Each structure stands twice: as C-alpha cells, then as structure tokens.
Amino acid sequence: MNPVHADFFAGGAGEERTLRDNLAAYDRLRIVPRVLRATGDRDLRTTLFGTELATPVLVAPTAFHLLAHPGGEAATAEGAAAAGTVMVVSMAATQPVERIAEAGGPLWFQLYPQPDLEFTERLVKRAESAGCRALVVTVDSPVFGRRERDLRHGFTDLPDGLACENMRDDTGRVRDIEMDPALGWDRIGWLRAITGLPIVIKGILHPADARLAVEHGVDAVIVSNHGGRQLDGAVATIDALPAVAEAVGGRIPVLLDGGVRRGTDVLIALARGATAVLVGRPVLDALAAGGADGVRDQLRTLTVDLDHAMALAGAQRPADLSPDLVTVAG
Ligand SMILES: Cc1cc2nc3c(=O)[nH]c(=O)nc-3n(C[C@H](O)[C@H](O)[C@H](O)COP(=O)(O)O)c2cc1C
Numbered sequence: 001m002n003p004v005h006a007d008f009f010a011g012g013a014g015e016e017r018t019l020r021d022n023l024a025a026y027d028r029l030r031i032v033p034r035v036l037r038a039t040g041d042r043d044l045r046t047t048l049f050g051t052e053l054a055t056p057v058l059v060a061p062t063a064f065h066l067l068a069h070p071g072g073e074a075a076t077a078e079g080a081a082a083a084g085t086v087m088v089v090s091m092a093a094t095q096p097v098e099r100i101a102e103a104g105g106p107l108w109f110q111l112y113p114q115p116d117l118e119f120t121e122r123l124v125k126r127a128e129s130a131g132c133r134a135l136v137v138t139v140d141s142p143v144f145g146r147r148e149r150d151l152r153h154g155f156t157d158l159p160d161g162l163a164c165e166n167m168r169d170d171t172g173r174v175r176d177i178e179m180d181p182a183l184g185w186d187r188i189g190w191l192r193a194i195t196g197l198p199i200v201i202k203g204i205l206h207p208a209d210a211r212l213a214v215e216h217g218v219d220a221v222i223v224s225n226h227g228g229r230q231l232d233g234a235v236a237t238i239d240a241l242p243a244v245a246e247a248v249g250g251r252i253p254v255l256l257d258g259g260v261r262r263g264t265d266v267l268i269a270l271a272r273g274a275t276a277v278l279v280g281r282p283v284l285d286a287l288a289a290g291g292a293d294g295v296r297d298q299l300r301t302l303t304v305d306l307d308h309a310m311a312l313a314g315a316q317r318p319a320d321l322s323p324d325l326v327t328v329a330g
C-alpha cells in the first residue's frame, strides 16, 4: 500500500496516546475463568435489532476502502456477509451504498449529520432504500481530529478518480463531509422523526451521555473513541465500558470498538457489559492483504479465537460472560 495511505489507516490524533491505550488497556486486565461448566456446545450467535449474527464481532465503519483494495467497500461487505456479521458502511465510503449492498449484508449505515438537513434526510432515505438496517450516528467528531501523520504527509483528500460516493447530490457534485460543532441532542430527535431505522450513537465514553442516550430513545450506543483518531488523551474504551454499561443498566445494547485484536479482548469486552464489539483496523489490514476472502478469514479467526477463549473460561454463550470474570492485573 502507498505508505501515506497506510499511515492514514494506522494513525491516530496527537501523540497517539489513546490509540496506544485502547490496546494497552487489555494488558492491564486478566480473565478469571470458571471451570467444570460443561460448555461443550458453545453458541456465539448474537441478535441485534432482530437480525441474528453468527458472531458478536461486527465491522466498524471506516473510510476510503478503495485505498486499501481495488474491491473497495463491496469486498468488505462480501467478506462480512460470508462471516455472518454486520458491516457498518462509512459515510466516507468510496463506493455507493447501493453497490455495497449488492455485494453483501446485513449492513448498517454510519452518518455524520450534516448542517444541511435536506441533504441529510435524503442520504438517510438512500441508505434505508439500499437496505441498511440501522443508522449509526457518530458523535465524537464535532471537529475533525488532528492526525499528525496525515498533516506531515499533507494527506487531506482522496486521489483523483476516487470520491465519497454517498456524498454525491442530485446534481452529481460530491459534497465535502462537514463535521458539525453545533450538533446537539435535538438532532437525534430530528433523526428519530425522519426514519424508522434503529438509531445507534457511536462515540460514547461518559456514563452521563449513555444515560442521556437512553432518555432520548436511542436504540444502542457504541463505546468508542474513534480508534484514537479524535480526542487524543481520551480514555481507553475497555476502561470506559463498565461505567457506561452500569449507566445503561441493560435497557439498550452497549457495543464497543477500539483495540479489539484477539478473542480474549472480545471476551473481556462482553464480560464487562458489551453485547458485541466492532473492529476497524484489523478489517482494513485484512482487506488490503486479501480482499473479501481476507476480511472473511479475519472475522472468522476472531470468532474462532473467541470461541476457544470462552471454552477455556467456562462460558457457553455470550450471555454467560459477566464482570466477575475480569480482574485488574497486578
Ligand atoms: C482509517 C479509519 C477510518 C475511519 N473512518 C471512520 C468513519 O468514516 N466514520 C466513523 O464513524 N468512524 C471511522 N473510524 C473509526 C472506526 O469506526 C472505529 O471507531 C475504530 O477504527 C475502532 O478502533 P480499531 O481500529 O482499533 O478497531 C475510522 C477508523 C479508521 C482507522
């Protein structure tokens, strides 16, 4: 891959403290396994908004898949479908959502609500018509993070010939994605009014915001710091999860992304209260290395690894995983 693009995928904001801590936080945690629990027939199936998935590992929304592989987002969708899981299509996808939907599914659609409400509404309807089954609203980006690798390279835009195809308006012009610092909870109510799709809020770290999400009728939250690409110094997601899960109190699903690399990471996240996790960079790496098959194999490997860890920890299904199975090391 072009090293500038590789840095765009791998990099984080600022000093990359949060990027590193998302992974390092798992090194500070240990599993306290149960034994003699007769966990022979394990079952990893997970249902979200009425869709049954083969695994609690989903594909996080990430931008610009055509920079990783000529198959682009369609290849990722094909791989996710083969692994029996959801792909969240980024608003910054380099292929039209309709084309991605032909290649795979189930899909959810990630949205940065735009200041232009009419355009936002048309885009939501477009995602809905393409068959997307949930709307993932990213709320950790009132402004774009300062990714110093990109600043050093002067990487600001897609190369000629590539575009954010879902930002094309009626005239054929591709709009820039605007981060909206004026975004507030009122816009979640507005989205609720224009779509019947489940609404997932992505980028929750504070338990008070998790409580507000439930109060505003949101259907799920994703504990996320955008893979360390927005606020550098933000808390690692696995460290933020317990307080968020407690605030939500089982009223809606809590998902998590950031730094999930192994089945044991998934196990720890589920034990601490997540219903499912999402992976970003591991999918991009797999896409770059092996296209749709690479993505499929990556997701299957994570799932097999989780299954193995569950057997060793005495869990038959995700619901068996509880916070007492995780302790802070030291
Ligand atoms: C290259 C790249 C592009 C991303 N693009 C988006 C995006 O368009 N929308 C979004 O909500 N999150 C985006 N994210 C954040 C991911 O959805 C996710 O939160 C993060 O990658 C999870 O961390 P992980 O990469 O450690 O698994 C992006 C992440 C990366 C690495």
Ligand SMILES: O=C(O)C(=O)c1ccccc1
Pocket (backbone or CB within 6 Å): 063, 092, 177, 226, 229
């Ligand atoms: O890189 C990202 O993390 C991201 O969210 C994004 C959003 C819009 C355009 C490009 C990337």
